[in-house]
Amino acid sequence: xxxxxxxxxxxxIRCLSKLKMFLLAITCAFVSKTLSGSYMNSMLTQIERQFNxxxxxxxxxxxxxxxxxxxxxxxxxxxxxxxxxxxxxxxxCVVMGLGCFLQSLPHFLMGRYEYExxxxxxxxxxxxxxxxxxxxxxxxxxxxxxxECVKEVKSLMWIYVLVGNIIRGIGETPIMxxxxxxxxxxxxxxxxxxxxxxxxxGAIIGPLIGLLLASFCANVYVxxxxxxxDDLTITPTDTRWVGAWWFGFLICAGVNVLTxxxxxxxxxxxxxxxxxxxxxxxxxxxEEKQREAVKKEKDGITKGIYNLPxxxxxxxxxxxxxxxxxxxVKQAAHIGCWLSLIEYLLHFLCFLMICDNxxxxxxxxxYKGIQQDLYVENTILADCNKDCNCPIxxxxxVCGNNGxxxxxxxxxxxxTSVGTGINMVFQNCSCIQTSGNSSAVLGLCDKGYDCSxxxxxxxxxxxxxxxIYSLSAIPGxxxxxxxxxxxxxxxxxxxxxxxxxxxxxxxxxxxxxxLVDSTCLHWGMLKCGESGACRxxxxxxxxxxxxxxxxALRGTSYIxxxxxxxxxxxxxxxxxxxxxxxxxxxxKVTGKENDCKDMHQNSKVLNDGELKTKL
Numbered sequence: 001x002x003x004x005x006x007x008x009x010x011x012x013i014r015c016l017s018k019l020k021m022f023l024l025a026i027t028c029a030f031v032s033k034t035l036s037g038s039y040m041n042s043m044l045t046q047i048e049r050q051f052n053x054x055x056x057x058x059x060x061x062x063x064x065x066x067x068x069x070x071x072x073x074x075x076x077x078x079x080x081x082x083x084x085x086x087x088x089x090x091x092x093c094v095v096m097g098l099g100c101f102l103q104s105l106p107h108f109l110m111g112r113y114e115y116e117x118x119x120x121x122x123x124x125x126x127x128x129x130x131x132x133x134x135x136x137x138x139x140x141x142x143x144x145x146x147x148e149c150v151k152e153v154k155s156l157m158w159i160y161v162l163v164g165n166i167i168r169g170i171g172e173t174p175i176m177x178x179x180x181x182x183x184x185x186x187x188x189x190x191x192x193x194x195x196x197x198x199x200x201x202g203a204i205i206g207p208l209i210g211l212l213l214a215s216f217c218a219n220v221y222v223x224x225x226x227x228x229x230d231d232l233t234i235t236p237t238d239t240r241w242v243g244a245w246w247f248g249f250l251i252c253a254g255v256n257v258l259t260x261x262x263x264x265x266x267x268x269x270x271x272x273x274x275x276x277x278x279x280x281x282x283x284x285x286x287e288e289k290q291r292e293a294v295k296k297e298k299d300g301i302t303k304g305i306y307n308l309p310x311x312x313x314x315x316x317x318x319x320x321x322x323x324x325x326x327x328x329v330k331q332a333a334h335i336g337c338w339l340s341l342i343e344y345l346l347h348f349l350c351f352l353m354i355c356d357n358x359x360x361x362x363x364x365x366x367y368k369g370i371q372q373d374l375y376v377e378n379t380i381l382a383d384c385n386k387d388c389n390c391p392i393x394x395x396x397x398v399c400g401n402n403g404x405x406x407x408x409x410x411x412x413x414x415x416t417s418v419g420t421g422i423n424m425v426f427q428n429c430s431c432i433q434t435s436g437n438s439s440a441v442l443g444l445c446d447k448g449y450d451c452s453x454x455x456x457x458x459x460x461x462x463x464x465x466x467x468i469y470s471l472s473a474i475p476g477x478x479x480x481x482x483x484x485x486x487x488x489x490x491x492x493x494x495x496x497x498x499x500x501x502x503x504x505x506x507x508x509x510x511x512x513x514x515l516v517d518s519t520c521l522h523w524g525m526l527k528c529g530e531s532g533a534c535r536x537x538x539x540x541x542x543x544x545x546x547x548x549x550x551x552a553l554r555g556t557s558y559i560x561x562x563x564x565x566x567x568x569x570x571x572x573x574x575x576x577x578x579x580x581x582x583x584x585x586x587x588k589v590t591g592k593e594n595d596c597k598d599m600h601q602n603s604k605v606l607n608d609g610e611l612k613t614k615l
Contacts, residue, residue: 018266018267018270019183019186019187019270021262021266022086022182022183022266022270023183023195023198023199024262025086025259025262025263025266026089026175026179026182026183026199026202027198027199027201027202028202028259028262029089029093029175029179029202029259029260029263030175030179030199030200030202030203030206031202031203031205031206031209031259032093032096032206032252032255032256032259033093033096033172033175033206033256034202034203034204034205034206034207034210035206035207035209035210035213035252035255036096036100036168036210036252036255036256037065037206037207037210038206038207038210038211038214039210039211039213039214039248039249039252040062040065040103040165040168041062042210042211042214042215042218043214043217043218043243043245043248043249044058044061044062046218046222046242046243046245047061047158047161047245048533048534049115049239049240049241049242049533050106050113050222050242050245051106051157051158052524052526052532052533053158053532053533054513054517054531054533054534055513055514055516055517055520055534056510056513056514056516056517057158057513058509058513059509059510059511059512059513059514059516060162060509060510060513061158061161061162061165062165062509062513063505063506063507063508063509063510064162064163064165064166064169065165065166065168065169065172065505066169066501066505066506067166067169067501067506068099068165068166068167068168068169068170068172068173069169069170069172069173069497069501069505070169070498070501070502070505070506071169071170071173072170072173073173073177073494073497073498073501074491074494074495074498076088076173076174076177076178076494077177077178077490077491077493077494077495077497077498078490078491078494080174080177080178080181080490080494081178081181081487081490081491084268085174085178085179085181085182085268086182086263086264086266086267086268087263087264088174088178089174089175089178089179089260089263090260090261090262090263090264091171091174091260092170092171092172092173092174092175092260093171093175093256093257093259093260093263094171094256094257094260095167095168095170095171096167096168096171096172096256097171097252097253097254097255097256097257097260098167098171098253099164099165099166099167099168099169099170099171100164100168100249100250100252100253100256101164101249101250101253102160102163102164102167103160103161103164103165103168103246103249104164104246104247104249104250104253105160105164106157106158106160106161106246107222107245107246108246109157109160110157112223112226112227113222113223113242115234115240115241115242116240116394116395116396116524116525116532117233117234117240117396118130118391118394118396118408118409118410130408130409130410131388131409131410131414131415131416131417131426132385132388132390132409132410132412132413132414132415132430133388133389164249171256176493176497177490177491177493177494177497178490179199180196180199180481180489180490180493181489181490181493183195183196183199184481184486184489185272185486185489186269186270186271186272188272190322190323190326191323192478192481193318193319193322193323193327193474193475193478194316194319194320194322194323195319196319196474196477196478197316197317197318197319197320197474198316198319200470200473200474200477201316204470210252213248213251213252214248216248217243217244217245217247217248218236218243218244218245219236219243220243220244220247221241221242221243221244222242222243222244222245222246224244230421231420231421232421232422233396233421233422233424233442234422234442234443235422235443237443237444238397238443238444239395239534239535239536240395240524240535313467313470314466314467314468314469314470314471314473317471318470318471318472318473318474318475319474321335321475322474322475322478327475327478329478329479329482329483329568330568330569331475332475332476332478332479332482333475333476333479333564333565333568334565335471335472335475335476336472336473336475336476336479337472337476337558337561337562337565338472339468339469339471339472340469340472340476340561341558342468343465343468343469343472344551344554344555344558346461346464346465346468347465347547347550347551347554348551349461350458350461350462350547351543351547351548353454353455353457353458353461354454354540354543355447355450355451355454355455355539355543356447356451356539356540357538357539357540358405358444358445358447358536358539359371359403359404359405359445360397360404360405360406360407360444360521360522360536361382361404361405361406361407361411361412361431362379362380362381362382362406362407362411363380363407363521363522363536364521364538365404366379366382367382367384367431368433369402369404369433380392380407380411381411382431384413384430384431385410385411385412385413385430385431388410388411388413390408390410390411391408391410392407392411393523393525394407394408394525395407395408395522395524395525395535395536396408396409396442397442397443397444398412398414398426398440398441398442398443399440399441399442399443399444399445399446400412400429400431400432400434400438400439400440400445401432401434401436401437401438401439401440402432402433402434402438403445404432404445405444405445406431406432406440407522409426409429409440411431412426412429412431412432412440413429413430413431413432414426414427414428414429414430414439414440415427415428415429415430416428422442424441424442425439425440425441426439426440426441427439480492480493480496481493512545512549515545515549516537516542516545517534518541519537519538519541519542519545520534520535520536520537520538521536521537521538522534522535522536523535
C-alpha cells in the first residue's frame with residue numbers, strides 16, 4: 001500500500017511539473033504573439049510612409065489581423081478541447097511566424113525607398129535649382145504621367161503586408177482560448193488566477209520587447225547597407241523617414257517558430273493539479289509544506305518583477321489577491337468594475353495635457369508669425385516668395401532661425417545654401433524676418449520644453465492608469481471563467497474573443513484611421529502629383545479623437561457592467577450556499593470553498609479517484 005502511495009505521489013509530481021512546463025511555454029507564446037502585435041502596431045507609421053498610403057488604409061491593414069483571427073476562433077474554441085491542445089498551439093505559433101515572414105517580403109521585392117524632396121543629393125547642388133529663383137524653372141516638379149504613380153506604389157506591395165497580417169491572425173487563434181482552458185482544466189481553482197496572472201504578464205512583457213525592437217528598427221534607415229546614409233537629408237524625426245521595418249518582422253518570425261517547439265512535446269491531458277487519491281489521508285504536514293512552497297513562490301515573484309512596468313505588477317497582484325483571499329465571483333465582479341471605473345475617470349486628466357501645433361508658415365501660422373486655425377492653400381504663397389516659382393505641395397520642411405518652420409527652403413525664400421546632406425544650411429531667406437542673417441536648416445523646428453514636459457506627465461498618468469486597470473483585469477477575467485461549465489470554458493473564451501474582434505478589433509482601426517485622416521493638414525505628393533501619406537496633423541483635433549473617442553466608447557460599456565452587478569446581487573451562485581450533501585461533505589474535508597462549477601467538477605473527479613482506489 002505504501003509503495004502504491006509513493007508511486008501515485010511520484011506520478012502527481014511528474015504531472016505537476018508538466019503543468020508548470022506548459023505554463024512556461026504558454027507564457028512564452030503570449031510574449032511572442034504580443035511581441036509581433038506590438039511591433040506591427042509600432043511600424044504602422046513606417047508602413048504608411050513606405051507605401052505612401054493614407055491612415056484609413058493602414059487601419060484596414062492593421063484590422064486584417066482580427067479578420068484572420070475571426071475566421072477560425074469559434075471553430076478552434078469549440079473543437080479545440082477535443083483535440084491535442086498543446087500541438088494546436090504549437091502549429092499556431094508556426095503559422096504566426098510564417099505570417100511575419102510574409103510581411104517582410106515587400107522590402108526584398110521592391111526597389112529602394114525614394115522620399116519626397118526638393119534637394120537632390122545626387123544632382124549638382126551648386127546650381128541651387130531647389131531654392132528661390134525668380135522666373136526660373138523647377139526640376140523637381142511632379143510629372144503628369146500616370147504610369148509614374150503605378151511605378152511608385154510598387155504594384156500594390158502593401159498587399160503582402162495585409163495577407164501576412166491575416167495569416168498571423170489565423171495562427172494566433174488557438175493560443176488564447178486553448179491555453180487558458182488548459183490551465184483552468186488541470187490547475188487548482190485557487191491557483192489558476194495566479195497562473196493566468198503569469199500568462200497575462202507575458203502579454204505585457206511581449207509589447208515591451210516589441211516597442212524596444214521597433215524603436216531600434218525605426219532609427220535604422222530602411223535601405224541601410226544599400227545606400228550611403230551620409231547623403232540623406234532627413235532624420236528619424238522627419239515625417240518622410242522610413243525605418244528598417246522589415247528587419248523586425250524577420251526577428252518576430254524566428255521568435256514565433258522557436259516558441260512553438262515545446263508544445264509538440266507536451267501531453268494532451270493531465271490529472272487535476274494537487275488531486276489526492278483519497279481525501280481522508282490528507283496530512284497536516286503536507287499542507288504545511290504546500291503553504292511554504294506557495295510562500296517561496298510569492299517571494300520569487302516579488303524578485304522577478306522589480307524592473308517591470310506597473311501593469312505587470314498589477315496582473316500578478318490581481319492573481320495573488322484572488323488566490324490569497326479566496327475572492328468569490330461576486331467580489332471579483334465588483335473589484336473588476338470599480339477599479340476599471342477609477343482608471344476611466346483618471347483618463348480624463350489627459351485632456352489637460354496640451355501641446356500646440358507646430359508653427360508651419362502657410363499651414364498653422366502666417367508668414368508674419370500669426371497663428372491661423374484652418375489650412376487655406378492659397379496662403380502658402382506670400383509676398384516674400386510669390387516670385388520664387390515654388391511648388392506649393394512639395395513637403396521638404398526647414399526650420400528658420402526665427403523659430404518658424406517652412407514647407408521648403410524655396411517657400412522660405414532662401415537663395416543660397418552651404419554644406420551637404422543633413423548639415424545643409426540655407427541663407428538669405430526673404431520670408432524669415434529676423435534682425436540678423438536670415439537662415440534655415442533642414443527639418444521642423446522643435447516644439448520646446450513645455451511640450452516635452454507634457455509628454456512626461458502623460459506617460460506618468462498612463463503608467464498609473466495602466467496599473468489600476470491591470471489590477472482589475474484578472475478578477476474580471478475570472479468572472480468569465482468561473483461562471484462557465486468546465487467543458488465549455490474554451491468555447492466561452494472563444495466567444496468572448498469573437499465579440500471583441502467583431503465589434504472592436506476589426507472596425508476600430510478603420511474608423512480611427514478615417515478620423516485621423518480628417519485631421520491631416522498637408523498630404524505628401526507622389527511623382528504624378530497624387531496625394532500620398534500625411535505629413536502633418538492638427539494636433540488639437542488629433543488629441544480630441546485619440547482621447548475622446550475611446551472615452552466615449554468605454555463610457556457606454558459601463559451600462560451593461562452595472563446591470564451585471566445588479567443581476568449577480570439577486571442571484572445565488574454555486575459555491576456560496578451549497579445545498580448538495582456531496583458538496584457539503586467535500587467542503588468539510590478540504591476546508592475550502594470553490595466557486596461556481598469548479599466545486600462540482602472537483603467532487604466528481606474525487607469520487608472517481610476513490611472508486612479507482614477501491615477497485
